[in-house]
Amino acid sequence: MAVLLHFIRRLSDIPVLVACAALFLLMVMTFCDVILRSLFNAPIEAATELTRILMAVLVFAVLPVISARADHIAVDLTDGFFARYRLSRLRDGLVFLGSGVMLIWPAKRVWVLAERARDYGDVTEYLSIPQFYVGWFITLFTAIAALAMIVTGLLHLFAPHLLSERHP
Amino acid sequence: MTAALIGFAIVLLLVLLRLPIVFAMGLVGTLGFAHERGGSILSERGMKAAMSMVGRQITDTAQDYGLSVVPLFILMGLFVNKGGMAKELYAVSNAFLGHMRGGIAMATVAACGGFSAICGSSLATAATMSKVAMPEMRRYGYSDELSTASIAAGGTLGILIPPSVILVIYGLLTETSIGKLFMAGILPGALGILFYLFAVRWTVWRNPASGPAGTRAGWGTRLLALKSVWAVLLLFFLVIGGLYGAFDFHPLNLTFSPTEAAGMGAMGAFLIALSRGGLTVKSTFEVLKETSFTAAALFSVLIGAQVFSNFINLAGLPEALIAMVTAYDVPSFVVILMILGIYIILGCVFESLSMLLLTVPIFFPLVTSLGYDPIWFGIVVVVVTEISLITPPVGLNVFILKGVVGDVSTGTIFKGVTPFWIADIFRLALIVLVPWVVLVLPEQMGAMGH
Numbered sequence: 069m070a071v072l073l074h075f076i077r078r079l080s081d082i083p084v085l086v087a088c089a090a091l092f093l094l095m096v097m098t099f100c101d102v103i104l105r106s107l108f109n110a111p112i113e114a115a116t117e118l119t120r121i122l123m124a125v126l127v128f129a130v131l132p133v134i135s136a137r138a139d140h141i142a143v144d145l146t147d148g149f150f151a152r153y154r155l156s157r158l159r160d161g162l163v164f165l166g167s168g169v170m171l172i173w174p175a176k177r178v179w180v181l182a183e184r185a186r187d188y189g190d191v192t193e194y195l196s197i198p199q200f201y202v203g204w205f206i207t208l209f210t211a212i213a214a215l216a217m218i219v220t221g222l223l224h225l226f227a228p229h230l231l232s233e234r235h236p
Numbered sequence: 237m238t239a240a241l242i243g244f245a246i247v248l249l250l251v252l253l254r255l256p257i258v259f260a261m262g263l264v265g266t267l268g269f270a271h272e273r274g275g276s277i278l279s280e281r282g283m284k285a286a287m288s289m290v291g292r293q294i295t296d297t298a299q300d301y302g303l304s305v306v307p308l309f310i311l312m313g314l315f316v317n318k319g320g321m322a323k324e325l326y327a328v329s330n331a332f333l334g335h336m337r338g339g340i341a342m343a344t345v346a347a348c349g350g351f352s353a354i355c356g357s358s359l360a361t362a363a364t365m366s367k368v369a370m371p372e373m374r375r376y377g378y379s380d381e382l383s384t385a386s387i388a389a390g391g392t393l394g395i396l397i398p399p400s401v402i403l404v405i406y407g408l409l410t411e412t413s414i415g416k417l418f419m420a421g422i423l424p425g426a427l428g429i430l431f432y433l434f435a436v437r438w439t440v441w442r443n444p445a446s447g448p449a450g451t452r453a454g455w456g457t458r459l460l461a462l463k464s465v466w467a468v469l470l471l472f473f474l475v476i477g478g479l480y481g482a483f484d485f486h487p488l489n490l491t492f493s494p495t496e497a498a499g500m501g502a503m504g505a506f507l508i509a510l511s512r513g514g515l516t517v518k519s520t521f522e523v524l525k526e527t528s529f530t531a532a533a534l535f536s537v538l539i540g541a542q543v544f545s546n547f548i549n550l551a552g553l554p555e556a557l558i559a560m561v562t563a564y565d566v567p568s569f570v571v572i573l574m575i576l577g578i579y580i581i582l583g584c585v586f587e588s589l590s591m592l593l594l595t596v597p598i599f600f601p602l603v604t605s606l607g608y609d610p611i612w613f614g615i616v617v618v619v620v621t622e623i624s625l626i627t628p629p630v631g632l633n634v635f636i637l638k639g640v641v642g643d644v645s646t647g648t649i650f651k652g653v654t655p656f657w658i659a660d661i662f663r664l665a666l667i668v669l670v671p672w673v674v675l676v677l678p679e680q681m682g683a684m685g686h
Contacts, residue, residue, distance in 0.1 A: 089530075091307055098308065098499025104488045119495070120299035126307060127298050127535045130528050134536075139529055140256030141537050143587060145630060147254070159254060167259045174262075177291035206298060206645065214665035 070230055080133050083209070087129040090122045097122075113192040124133070124202050128209040135218040161224035162184075168217030175210035178203055240553035243268040247544065247594070257590045258540035265543035266290055272550045279616075290543055297539045298382065301495065307496030307531040309399040312475075313355035314523045315505035319514045321468055322364045325350045325536060328461040330372070331453040338440035338447035340376055341386040342433050344369040348390025349429040350465075352397035353472050354505070356404075358588070358625055362391025362633045366640040379446035380644045381652030382439050388633040388649060389432055389656035392622035395588065397425035398476060401641065402592060402618055405538065409545070409593070410600050412610045414494040415479045416678035420611050423673050424619060427666065438655050444581035467508050475501040480681055537593060545597035552602035568606040572668065575599050576620055583624020587632060591621060612667075615674045619667060623660045626653045 097115060105111035113120075134140065138160075148157045182203020190199040223231050243264045255456035262463060266286045267277045274282020329343035329350070336342065348365050355361050366387045372470065373383035376468075395402040398418035407414035441448040453461075468578065478492035478500065509515045548554070561571055582591050596617065603613045625633040634649045667673055 083524055084528070087528040088521060091311065091524050091528050091531075093501055094304065095308060095311060095502045098304075098496060098645055099503035102490075102492070102496050102500055111364075119301055119304050123300070123304050123307075124298040126528050127532045130532045131536070134529050134532050138256075139533055139589065140258055141590065142254050143251045143590065144254065146252050150254070163253070163255055167256060170259055170263055171267075173287060174290050174294055177287045178294055181291050181295060187580045202299065203295060206295060208549055210294075 069227070073230055080136075082127040084133055085181065087126045090126040090129070094119060094122045095127070109164060113224040114192075117192040117194060117197070121197065121202055124206060128206050131209050132184050132216045135171075135213040136220050137162075140167075157224055157228060161221050164217045164221030164224060165222075168214045168219075168221060171210055171214035171217065179207040182207060237551065237553055237556040239268060239271060240548050240551035240556075243544075243547060243551070243613070244594075251586075251590070256536075257593075258536040261540035261544035261593070262290070265540070265545070265547040268547035269543070269550060272544045272547065289546055291548070293542050294539055297535060297542060300408070302414070303404075303535070303538075304655055305399075305404050305414065305494045305498040306401060306534055307527055308495065308502045309356050309401065309404070310530050311523065311527045312399070312498065312501040312505045313357070313360065314527060315473075315502065315515075316354045316468055317364060317507045318519060318523060319468070319505070319509040321354065321465070322347070322368045324461070324464045324468075326365070326368045326372070328458075328465055330450070331458040332375055333459045334450035335452035337444065337449045338382070338436045340369075340373050340450050341378060341382050341436045341439075341447050344373065344383070345390040345429060345432040345436060348387065349393050349397060349425065352393040352395075352425065353476075354399075354468065354501075355394055356399045356401040356553075357553055358392045358394035358622065358633060359636050360388055361394035362636045363640055365391060366637055370641055376450050377448055379652075381441070381648050382436070382446045382635075383652075384637045384641060384644050384649040385652030385654075385656055386432070386436060386440075388626055388637045388653055389435070389660075390631050390633070391636070392431075392625045392660075393425055395596070396421045396428060396615070396618050396622060398422065398479075399501070400618070401534070402588060402621065403614060405534075405589065406592060406596060406614045406617065406678075408538070409541070409596050410614070412614060415497075416681060417614050418476070418479060418494070419677040420615050420674045421618070422677055424615055424663065425668055427663055427673065428619075428622075428660075432656055432665050435655040437658040439652070468505075471501060471504045471508065474504065480677075483614050491648050519596045534589070539587065541597075543595035544594075548597050553598055557598065557602045558605050561606070568608070571602065571606060572608070572616075575603070576664070576668075579617065580624060581619040581626065583621060584627055584630060588621040589626060591624070592617060609671065609675060611678055612671045612674045616667060618662070619660070619664050623657065623664065625661070626650075626657055654685075 097112065097118060101112045101115040105211065114189040150159050185203055186200035191197060246253065247260045247264045250258055268280035269289055270279065271277045273285040274526040276282065278550055326343065326347040329346040330340060333339045333346060344365065347369065351365060352359050366569040370383060370385055398421050400421060403417040403421060404414055406412065407417050436447065475497045478490060481491045483490040511686045582595065604610055625631050628650050634646055634653065637649055638644065638646050
């Protein structure tokens, strides 16, 4: 089990790399677009649609990682209270589990939307990139995030020692 | 309206149980929406409508062109920081102000203001500056109260002086021009620095031992220090000037949209850091990674907030508030005072972004229906949020300081912050009573090249 978890953590570096590449590309593209437009009057016409796609990639590729690492913005005002009554672990387990389950429905719904876009044959304006690819990407990574949170929640509740690698 | 209030209360409860804000707002927003549409939470028709709204909100927000300013501005701040900017800014301010009594604390405030101009987050400004400024103030025997307070307060400027992540989010929630919001933040931010400098002077006037004078730097040192920051100053003027329309003349004809300004800023910061040898492949990767994590967390919260705000609007809470104010004939400035009061109270509990996301959808329609300027309200909200960052019992900036510095109690920091807090209240009063301070720059915008 510990070996498997270790493997998954290594694997999670791949989408993070993808997000970093998307972000770097976004920066370089925006810069080039401004320069080309102002100095040579030749803007990158597809910049807007590429920006949209890169944004979706950059945000959703890391969603599973930040979800499993508990990097979501939360209010820690009551931490002392939970710690005092030794409820922190139970609370974390339930929060992860509940959040993971909550993500299942949006993932399914985005998939329906993507399939609809595929039926209609929606493509982007300049590069004719099919819209449903983005939908599929969002669905896939939301689903992975849901799974990651459910597993993390179960580990908190039943096998907290396996999580120790993350909190040395 | 009852449904909206109950929903609001449940969100508060869930958030206090440490459910991440996106899930608290998303869950209540979805179920509430289903309730409003189908008559009950469990109705199939209502749930279908709600899920369809959620799905659309997710795909739309993730691909919102305007939102791309968020990761790009975060990236710019992190790259500039890799170039050792915080240290250099501090060295410059210190060279000019350090010889005065309380001067090193004043330099800290000024450097915080400068750092805010490249960083859009108050917490990051406070955390970065405390690492740079704290050792220096300790070396000159500054009291813990004054040194920690000047960083905690100075750090709050991060969300007001452009670029500001909070202003971007406000702009997107309310469909207000982000460029104009940025312009509007400049003067109140500068006033913030000025008032904080007075707060430092007041502290050392009360207790001269708390902030002795440092050594006077000669003009040679001063110019040398300036030389190290010119590139970043130039970058700031390029980004903000481009947004303002300052380069919109022949043959350049250059006006930036917020996304373009952010892209130019990020690329410029990347090149500056690269040219100074502050970047390796590994550290570049770290910066990109940190940016995408922060952006993903922000986007998630934003999606949750929009789902929640769709429910609040459907439940008619903003209209009900407007009707109530009209029925009781409440004078508009009383309404503003009440809203400010609510913000200060909520700010005691909530982190700034969540507070903004929860409240703006409710108050914005009311405030604009009373005839107030949406840009002015945005700045007022951000200034109140800044105040909440240093207000006991949970001023977040104070806790950041406590986290970085360690051996100072939060009580001491809060005590030191008091004069700064009072300075903030004066600034807030000024902005509320004289909206000109906020609106003069955005109104001039784009008028320059003509």
